Amino acid sequence: MAAKRTEPAVETVTVKVDGCAVEVPRTMPNWQGKPEPTTVLQACKQAGIEIPHYCYHPKMPVAGNCRMCLVHVAMPGRPGPDGKAPTNEDGSPKVFPMQLPYEPGTPRGVIGCATGIVPGMEIYASSPETKEMRKAVLESLLINHPLDCPICDQAGECKLQEYSVDHGQPESRFAEVKVHKPKAVDLGPRITLDAERCMLCTRCIRFTASVVGDDALGIVNRGSYNAISSYPGQPFDNNYTLNTVDICPVGALTSDDFRFQMRVWFLKETKSLCTGCGTGCNTVIGSRENRMYRYEPRQNDAVNSCWMCDAGRLDYKWIGRDDRLGKLHGPRGNTTWPSALREISGHLAKAAEGSVAIVASARQTNEELFLLNKLAKRYKALTDSVPRNGEADHLLVAGDRNPNTTGAQLIGVTTQRVGSKLSAIVKGIVSGKIMTLIVYGEDVTQHGIDAKLLGKLKMLIVSDILPNATTRKADYLLPGCSHAEKRGTFTNVKGRVQKFTKALEPSGDAMPEWEVLHELVHNVTGLDGFNSIEGLFNQMADEVKAFKAAGLTWASLGDNGADVKL
Amino acid sequence: MKVKRTELTWWERLYLPTLINGFKVTLRHFFSWKRSEVYGDKQKEFTAKTTMQYPEEKWDVPTGYRGAPYLVKDVDEKTKCVSCQLCEFICPPKAIRITPPGDSGVVDREGAEKMPEEFEINMLRCIYCGFCQEVCPEEAIFLLEDYAINGETREELIYNKGKLLALGGADKRAYNHHVQCDVDEGIKKWETKTREAGEQPAFH
Amino acid sequence: MPKETKLVLKHADEAGYTNDIGCYLKHGGYRTLKKAFRLKPKKVKGAVVTPQEAIRREVLASGLRGRGGAGFSCGMKWNFVNRKSGKPIYLICNADESEPGTFKDRQIIYKDPHQLIEGMILSCYANDVKLAYIYIRGEFPEGAKILNHAINEAKANGFLGKGICGTKYNLEIHVHRGAGAYICGEETGLIESLEGKRPYPRIKPPYFPAALGLYMCPTIVNNVETLCNVRNVLAMGGNAYAALGTPNNTGTRIVSLSGNVKRPGYYEIEVGKATLGELIFHKNFGHGLHDGRKLQAIIPGGSSSKVFRAGEKFDIKSKDKRGEVVEQKLDLLDIPYDFDTLMKCGSMSGSSAIIVLDDSVDIIEVLGNLSDFYAHESCGQCTPCREGSLWMAKALKRMRSGQARKGDAGYLRHIAHNIQGRTVCAFGEACSWPVLSFVDKFRDDFEQRGAEDETRLAKRGAEATTR
Amino acid sequence: MSLEVPKKLEREINRLVKNYPEKRSASLMVLHALQEEFGYISTEAEEWAAARLELKSINIHELVTFYPMLRQQDPGRTVVRVCRTLSCALAGSAKLHGHICKRLGLDADAPGLQRTKDGKYGVEYAECLASCGTGPVMMCNDDFYENVSNDGADEILKKYDE
Incomplete structure (x- = not known):
């Protein structure tokens, strides 16, 4: 068998899962990405069989304490003195189902998360023996569980509920008094702990110690009275605490922000991105009836693994703020989109080259910046954006607090030194050369173009989401959309282009900026773009050098995005 | 598929025979000596009359009757509902609307963690299916005996938490259910829990 | 006639025997150690056998089985140690004697600590260990003091520290105290405790102490009695030691007898040379039950072993010297007290602690x-x-x-x-x-x-x- | 409030820490030393130990709450620990415990350590003290007593009375 090999050969091992032979790699990356022997759990996953588990998490060190992933296996026999492995009568290698020492005949399980596979091993992932083990573990987990699902925020996405239905037994034989532990403990400023619900899988402890590097949580007491705790008087407070809520398989750790806000089964989940900084963590928005309730990280190993920071996670409240700009304003008061667009287009059509300047925002999408740049080219306009910098940390937070600075640079709206051309714009306004200023999503009065200066302009067109000093001076105020209310793409600090989708309907007159800009660009330049975000993106990908080099298309971005060379 | 309707004869189209048949039934009942079982005790003293003077007279609602859904209180006159929103989820006509309490929990008793901030049932929408009662893990909502729900405006018929609790009251049916099931401790769930926790031996 | 055969406790209960080094030296202490350090590399069948290897072979040949509970071969355990990792090898003496019914290690530590120290030094030398710990349970505060004192004495006499017995071999032994946790008797739990963490036993695989033990280095964990026996094995030679007891159940073993017997206590016997009945009823041992009482049950190997009910009978199969399978019918009281027979009878000898229950107990x-x-x-x-x-x-x-x-x-x-x-x-x-x-x-x-x-x-x- | 650790104890702790390749290993020994000095391990002592061993306080707190021999509150000047496990129970340790509690005016049925009002004694049950052949056994602080009869207990306690 001379098979052609195009890739370096991966050493494989063949094991049987539920009677079917499966070839799996001998080693697989562990939580740190280092190769380690493939485990039973991973092998089963490759075979398409999910082994239930609580304490195991692919991005954390293995603990092996929940015992939920127990499976019954059979090992191939060791070679005898003659060097030959024992065989069945038909010559096939003989395997020995694992059994208890001292009690031959009673099957013994191994934990799937930590047991490496051995060639010829047979894994009985759904045998009666395995099922019995799962039942036993689930019964143990439930005897002291308070069963307060009706008030538990985790209900509906709780692994204990799910596995109980899939693998548990309908009734418990427990006839004693339950162990009571502290409830509604304030673990930190953003987290509430219910120790009774906790199943002590230690995921939270391992996460904060190994991934974040803040060894703030531990287990106190002993045996059945064990409980998770932070040190008394030292609240659990780092920028990644809320991830413990995600990884908690039960409702022991709940987010104060989401606590008792909405049952999860009502929430519509929409794939989105965090706009808190240039990292662009992949998220899921949970919303119901046009109200956003929470952000959750979405796994993307190229960007944020399974995590996101607390600051980013709680950075969504502004989307539903009461003072959101909802009315389209023209110089003569409220107006409608058709007339506003007609008037603005009419004004711009008369504008001379060099008399227009654009301040864009690095919080806008690639598509919007691309369209703005088209406008800018038509007028040879000065364009720039506004920098926003903070401190980077060791895990996810980037120093650049704008979600799309890289996009703005690649598209050409701004240079490497973001904000360096703002002074030239100021000069232009002072000298009277610049008569029309288009501002997108920034309060320019905070960045050197003060209200008095804005008064000198003949025309100030502002698009924003929330009111500020600039919006108050606007001749035309175009209410825009937050990223949760439209579609588009961002390019993160490392050059990964990622898309986000629409979770909410914009309120009032607000319209996605790209739709407005698309119309304007068409009216002013005559260029006929595409009236769908897909088409617009593909056109942009064809024109922007870096995007073209990476061969991007809307479809090829997928859910996890694609890299461009910086 | 097309179903062919049978043509009515002119005699049938006259509708008079049907009308007369209807009156015959009415008259038969009017002159009947047999009392209706539905009205039961209410008519003990009458011999022939089967018509009831509603609304001055009210009938005995039979057990198992599904009237309007109300929130019931526990034996301590405290809210039982914990705002789990399962009834809201299950309600086929979406007549129920619950506003969760948020982080504060909005509780009216020690030991409880969560109660609804607002609980509304749109009685115009309610179809009295009883799913809410069936799904309620806390036995906090019951279809009680009210059948004549009326009001002058639509808004008036959206019952809020206060009204639902007042109408439900400390309901006998909910109480009886516990007693029948021999779980009389259950009606004092929170008390039992607090007591057990107090009696638990400390570790060490 | 069944009788005690004292090896580990040979001197412990002698009148006038004290736990200081002078007394120990007088009774031939540290002689084995000095002998071991005089060993030179030897050529056997063309291959060079280092003194360390020679000691390990001796221990393997003795058939010494762990006295802690599992009864695993000590020599085998040593052979599993990963010596090629380049990491230091640690040895820990498990003196966390907490199995209910067991009180043998207490006797050794309190009465003859130098025997343990000598056994440890020998074991460390045999396994190239430079740093060893004695994990002693918190409830033995006096024991910890005695051991510390003994270690200091041994140091002063050049048996511990730098350049032991004039060789280039260095060894430090430290006493580490537990604080009241049975689980610290489990070897990986003990290692975690010694690392300063909660004594949560590690999952095996992958954390076998022989490869990933203390500080993720190869580690040997041996019971107090086992380590003392290492000294005795080397003192008398592996084969001579193996001649004691019965095949595959070699040497002597201290049996802790407690419960409803007239004379509870600890008795050192040759493994398998006394039966359960003899240990309970013979005048050399337990001296029978209290007057008027009948036997109800026996817990044969520490509280975790499976109980025997009085009057039980067992059918067991064993191999005789020629390797032929022999079937045997055994009464409960006729079970020879060793590792294998008890296991065949459905229980285990564990830490060799017998708890006797008479008919007065519920x-x-x-x-x-x-x-x-x-x-x-x-x-x-x-x-x-x-x-x-x-x-x-x-x-x-x-x-x-x-x-x-x-x-x-x-x-x-x-x-x-x-x-x-x-x-x-x-x-x-x-x-x-x-x-x-x-x-x-x-x-x-x-x-x-x-x-x-x-x-x-x-x-x-x-x-x-x-x- | 930080802990005042006497110089002598600090030297002793420095010596203990040196016994281990990794500082964390010394946790238990340091805690024993602190408890010997102060009678129990206060929050300040936990924090001090954590700082000394370059750990987080929770790492120490985890240990203090796990091991029954480490006390979070003052257990009394003399801690009497009566073994309650099987062999001693057969030999009558419950009676002994009851007798001691009665003598000291404590509730024998209450769970956990019971402390006399004057703080002189703390009495508790302990799991197996590993002297099963000589039950019932008990410990008074670090001193160990075997075959303790009720009268014997009275004698022993007298020693600790003053």
Whole structure:
């Protein structure tokens, strides 16, 4: 068998899962990405069989304490003195189902998360023996569980509920008094702990110690009275605490922000991105009836693994703020989109080259910046954006607090030194050369173009989401959309282009900026773009050098995005 | 598929025979000596009359009757509902609307963690299916005996938490259910829990 | 006639024998050590055998089995140690003697600490260990002081520290005190405790101490008695040691006898050379039960071993010297006290602690007492044991308080079955075996208690309703 | 409030820490030393130990709450620990415990350590003290007593009375 090999050969091992032979790699990356022997759990996953588990998490060190992933296996026999492995009568290698020492005949399980596979091993992932083990573990987990699902925020996405239905037994034989532990403990400023619900899988402890590097949580007491705790008087407070809520398989750790806000089964989940900084963590928005309730990280190993920071996670409240700009304003008061667009287009059509300047925002999408740049080219306009910098940390937070600075640079709206051309714009306004200023999503009065200066302009067109000093001076105020209310793409600090989708309907007159800009660009330049975000993106990908080099298309971005060379 | 309707004869189209048949039934009942079982005790003293003077007279609602859904209180006159929103989820006509309490929990008793901030049932929408009662893990909502729900405006018929609790009251049916099931401790769930926790031996 | 054969405790109880080094030296102490350090590399069949290798071979040849509980071959354990990792090898003496019924290590530590130190030095030398620890349970504060004193004496005499016996070999031994946790007797739990963490036993695989032990370095964990026996093996030669006891169950072993016997205490016997009956009834040992009492049960190997009911009979198969299988019928009291026969009879010799129960004790009380112990000592790391140990204790507490139910035997069995074989460490078996065996062997007691209580409670309930 | 650790104890702790390749290993020994000095391990002592061993306070707190021999509150000047495990129970340790509690005016049925009002004694049950052949056994602080009869207990306690 001379098979052609195009890739370096991966050493494989063949094991049987539920009677079917499966070839799996001998080693697989562990939580740190280092190769380690493939485990039973991973092998089963490759075979398409999910082994239930609580304490195991692919991005954390293995603990092996929940015992939920127990499976019954059979090992191939060791070679005898003659060097030959024992065989069945038909010559096939003989395997020995694992059994208890001292009690031959009673099957013994191994934990799937930590047991490496051995060639010829047979894994009985759904045998009666395995099922019995799962039942036993689930019964143990439930005897002291308070069963307060009706008030538990985790209900509906709780692994204990799910596995109980899939693998548990309908009734418990427990006839004693339950162990009571502290409830509604304030673990930190953003987290509430219910120790009774906790199943002590230690995921939270391992996460904060190994991934974040803040060894703030531990287990106190002993045996059945064990409980998770932070040190008394030292609240659990780092920028990644809320991830413990995600990884908690039960409702022991709940987010104060989401606590008792909405049952999860009502929430519509929409794939989105965090706009808190240039990292662009992949998220899921949970919303119901046009109200956003929470952000959750979405796994993307190229960007944020399974995590996101607390600051980013709680950075969504502004989307539903009461003072959101909802009315389209023209110089003569409220107006409608058709007339506003007609008037603005009419004004711009008369504008001379060099008399227009654009301040864009690095919080806008690639598509919007691309369209703005088209406008800018038509007028040879000065364009720039506004920098926003903070401190980077060791895990996810980037120093650049704008979600799309890289996009703005690649598209050409701004240079490497973001904000360096703002002074030239100021000069232009002072000298009277610049008569029309288009501002997108920034309060320019905070960045050197003060209200008095804005008064000198003949025309100030502002698009924003929330009111500020600039919006108050606007001749035309175009209410825009937050990223949760439209579609588009961002390019993160490392050059990964990622898309986000629409979770909410914009309120009032607000319209996605790209739709407005698309119309304007068409009216002013005559260029006929595409009236769908897909088409617009593909056109942009064809024109922007870096995007073209990476061969991007809307479809090829997928859910996890694609890299461009910086 | 097309179903062919049978043509009515002119005699049938006259509708008079049907009308007369209807009156015959009415008259038969009017002159009947047999009392209706539905009205039961209410008519003990009458011999022939089967018509009831509603609304001055009210009938005995039979057990198992599904009237309007109300929130019931526990034996301590405290809210039982914990705002789990399962009834809201299950309600086929979406007549129920619950506003969760948020982080504060909005509780009216020690030991409880969560109660609804607002609980509304749109009685115009309610179809009295009883799913809410069936799904309620806390036995906090019951279809009680009210059948004549009326009001002058639509808004008036959206019952809020206060009204639902007042109408439900400390309901006998909910109480009886516990007693029948021999779980009389259950009606004092929170008390039992607090007591057990107090009696638990400390570790060490 | 069965009698004691004293090897480890040869001098311990002699009049005038003290635990200081002078007395130990007078009785031939550290002679074996000096002899071992004089060993030179030898050529055997063309290959060079280092002195260390020679010692290890001697220990393997002696057939010495671990005295801690599992009875695993000591020489084999040493052979598993990964010597090629380039990391230091550690040796830990497990002196966390906490198995109920066991009190042999206490005697050694308090009465003859230098024997342990000598055994440790020899074992360390044989395995190239530069740093060793004695993990002594917190309840032996005096023992820790004695050991510290002994270590200082040994140092002063050049048996410990730098350049032992004039060689280039250095060794430090430190005493580490526990603080009241049975689980620290489990070797990986002990290692975690020694690392300053909660003593949660590690999962095996992958954390076998022989490869990934203390500080993720290869580590040997041996029981006090085992280490003392290493010294005796080397003093008398592996083959001579193997001649003691019975094949595959070599040497001598200290048996702790407690419970309802006239003369409880510790007795050192050749393994397998005395039967359970002799140990309990012979005048050299337990001297029988208290007057007028009958035997009810025997816990043969520490509280976690499976109980034997008086009058039990066993059919066992064993191989004779020619390798032929022999079938044997054994009465309970005729079981020779060794590793293998007890295992064949469905229990184990464990830490060689016999607890005798006569007919005055209430079986449910006994099991309840043991379950309370295990519920208190469960570390709570893994689910089945954390939840199950307290569940069993609570069930038994209810039964002891007069609220037993007819189905409780099956109920207890169910809980214990949920635990065994599903936990991280052997504690799961340790806490479920007593329950399983007590329930199986005294099922009638449990059922009778349940029936009595149910009848009484029903009667009381009926009275209450009629009143 | 930080802990004042006497110079002598600090030297002793420095010596203990040096016994281990990794500082964390010394946790238990340091805690023993602190408890010997102060009678129990206060929050300040936990924090001090954590700082000394370059750990987080929770790492120490985890240990203090796990090991029954480490006390979080003052257990009394003399801690009497009566073994309650099987062999001693068979030899009558419950009676002994009851007798001691009665003598000291404590509730024998209450769970956990019971402390006399004057703080002189703390009485508790302990799990197996590993002298099963000579039950019932008990410990008074670090001193160990075997075959303790009720009268014997009275004698022993007298020693600790003053």
